[in-house]
Amino acid sequence: MPEKKNILITGATGYVGRRLCQRLLDRGCYDLKLLVRNKRKVQTAVADKVEIVEGSTFDNEALGKAASGVDTAFYLIHSMGAKKDFRDLDKESADNFRNACIAAGVRRIIYLGGLGVKDSASTHLLSRIETGEILAHEPDRIEVTWLRAGAIIGSGSASFEIIRNLNQKLPVMITPKWVRTKTEPIGIDDVLSYLEASVEINQPQVLLVDIGAGKLSFEEMMAQAADEMGLKRYLIPVPVLSPRLSSYWLILFTPLPYSLVEALVAGLKSETVVQNANAFKYFPEIKPVSFREAVSQANIELQTNQVISRWCDSSGDTACDIKDFNDPAGAVLRDVRIVAYEHGERQQEVFQAACELGGPRGWSRYHLLWRIRGWIDKLSGGYGLNRGRRLHRELRLGDALDFWKVADIREGKRLLLLAQMRLPGRAWLEFDCQPDQLVQTAHFIPRGVLGRLYWYAVVPLHSLVFKDLAKTIVSESKKLRAQKK
Numbered sequence: 001m002p003e004k005k006n007i008l009i010t011g012a013t014g015y016v017g018r019r020l021c022q023r024l025l026d027r028g029c030y031d032l033k034l035l036v037r038n039k040r041k042v043q044t045a046v047a048d049k050v051e052i053v054e055g056s057t058f059d060n061e062a063l064g065k066a067a068s069g070v071d072t073a074f075y076l077i078h079s080m081g082a083k084k085d086f087r088d089l090d091k092e093s094a095d096n097f098r099n100a101c102i103a104a105g106v107r108r109i110i111y112l113g114g115l116g117v118k119d120s121a122s123t124h125l126l127s128r129i130e131t132g133e134i135l136a137h138e139p140d141r142i143e144v145t146w147l148r149a150g151a152i153i154g155s156g157s158a159s160f161e162i163i164r165n166l167n168q169k170l171p172v173m174i175t176p177k178w179v180r181t182k183t184e185p186i187g188i189d190d191v192l193s194y195l196e197a198s199v200e201i202n203q204p205q206v207l208l209v210d211i212g213a214g215k216l217s218f219e220e221m222m223a224q225a226a227d228e229m230g231l232k233r234y235l236i237p238v239p240v241l242s243p244r245l246s247s248y249w250l251i252l253f254t255p256l257p258y259s260l261v262e263a264l265v266a267g268l269k270s271e272t273v274v275q276n277a278n279a280f281k282y283f284p285e286i287k288p289v290s291f292r293e294a295v296s297q298a299n300i301e302l303q304t305n306q307v308i309s310r311w312c313d314s315s316g317d318t319a320c321d322i323k324d325f326n327d328p329a330g331a332v333l334r335d336v337r338i339v340a341y342e343h344g345e346r347q348q349e350v351f352q353a354a355c356e357l358g359g360p361r362g363w364s365r366y367h368l369l370w371r372i373r374g375w376i377d378k379l380s381g382g383y384g385l386n387r388g389r390r391l392h393r394e395l396r397l398g399d400a401l402d403f404w405k406v407a408d409i410r411e412g413k414r415l416l417l418l419a420q421m422r423l424p425g426r427a428w429l430e431f432d433c434q435p436d437q438l439v440q441t442a443h444f445i446p447r448g449v450l451g452r453l454y455w456y457a458v459v460p461l462h463s464l465v466f467k468d469l470a471k472t473i474v475s476e477s478k479k480l481r482a483q484k485k
């Protein structure tokens with residue numbers, strides 16, 4: 001039997017990377033290595049079958065370890081979530097990665113960037129182009145397959161979530177002119193097929209491949225998706241809506257934060273369509289499904305609770321967003337609620353009930369108050385409650401849950417949620433499921449006087465919502481236990 005190729009996947013905890021990892025594992029023809037910033041974010045089912053190197057592309061030692069013995073390396077990384085200088089960070093990251101791969105004798109780098117040309121590129125797209133140029137800078141020393149995709153359509157993808165949320169929430173929409181600009185979306189499964197096939201193709205030292213499933217405007221995508229969802233929607237383009245105004249509009253009705261929406265809107269100001277025919281030439285066996293089919297597939301995954309990854313899984317920042325925040329011991333302000341139950345009876349069900357909070361199930365009796373808090377967060381530039389949850393019942397480390405992120409999860413024992421809402425300080429909500437009681441603690445590290453003022457101002461609300469939340473979890477656990485019997 002031929003030896004299995006060693007493949008390195010970076011960005012393996014992100015939207016595309018998680019799915020690629022799953023796809024290659026299912027194939028069973030490769031030995032996989034992952035470079036991740038927080039190894040606990042890799043699910044046990046995956047972690048057991050791969051080699052994991054913990055570190056970032058700014059850590060040359062980790063990069064060296066990751067690249068060693070590798071045949072093909074996927075580069076699925078960006079720094080777009082960094083507050084500033086993301087272009088410089090992206091350049092440094094790509095440069096480090098290419099050098100490490102060359103030093104380790106890697107045969108090929110496969111990179112997925114964005115569709116579009118430099119002249120009319122948004123800052124985000126420009127950075128994606130620069131990244132590709134840096135990776136491909138030494139063609140005589142390493143091969144590069146540079147795939148370029150526009151909007152990726154799949155369950156949990158940013159573009160799909162925008163379209164789905166707008167269609168669900170707004171029957172009529174006043175829209176800016178750019179909704180008529182042509183772009184070329186592609187379904188996530190087809191993106192994975194191109195990535196996978198890139199490992200084996202015969203190609204020149206550097207190959208640029210534009211991938212897409214046909215030209216469509218945002219307006220046409222909205223109409224086709226609405227049709228797929230069984231809805232009738234009306235878009236009325238007007239010339240007066242500026243990109244900034246449309247971004248504000250989008251963040252109100254979709255789960256995405258301003259930074260991401262702004263980048264997506266900026267990208268839609270000019271055409272982003274396929275510029276070369278290399279997809280047909282080098283991958284004739286891949287026939288991308290239409291936008292409509294990709295939407296239908298994404299809807300099926302949502303309905304059948306099979307979402308593998310979402311746009312909010314990673315931070316895209318200079319550091320993993322939860323790695324250093326799984327211990328709230330330094331919190332100076334706390335709200336502790338204890339609810340007892342029969343000894344040894346219900347610990348597992350209490351944990352399960354805590355894990356089912358949020359998303360469509362809401363946050364207990366005072367859900368309206370949580371919603372109001374969500375709206376305040378949205379209006380101040382946060383996520384609000386719109387992110388919902390990935391799966392109905394399960395959580396994994398790094399999952400977004402409304403305006404929280406799962407910062408720690410110990411089966412049957414502990415769930416720790418890190419607040420990602422706009423706050424004058426850092427906050428966590430912890431559920432410690434003990435054999436005979438639930439200890440629920442809201443932890444807060446205030447930032448200055450404002451932080452303390454905030455905490456004391458919300459004490460009356462906390463006493464309502466947190467007390468009720470702990471009680472609800474324990475009473476829900478009764479139902480879960482009854483269902484099991």
Ligand SMILES: NC(=O)c1ccc[n+]([C@@H]2O[C@H](COP(=O)([O-])OP(=O)(O)OC[C@H]3O[C@@H](n4cnc5c(N)ncnc54)[C@H](OP(=O)(O)O)[C@@H]3O)[C@@H](O)[C@H]2O)c1
Nearest residue numbers: 011013014015016037056057076077112152314315316320
């Ligand atoms: N998603 C789309 O709609 C789309 C469309 C077109 C092209 N693309 C391209 O596809 C690629 C992957 O995008 P994505 O949507 O999957 O991104 P994503 O969900 O934001 O994931 C980014 C991944 O990169 C990791 N990461 C970030 N900086 C890192 C660093 N310095 N060192 C090591 N890991 C780092 C993150 O780790 P943590 O989990 O630790 O944060 C995460 O795993 C990008 O090049 C993007 O331009 C994406």
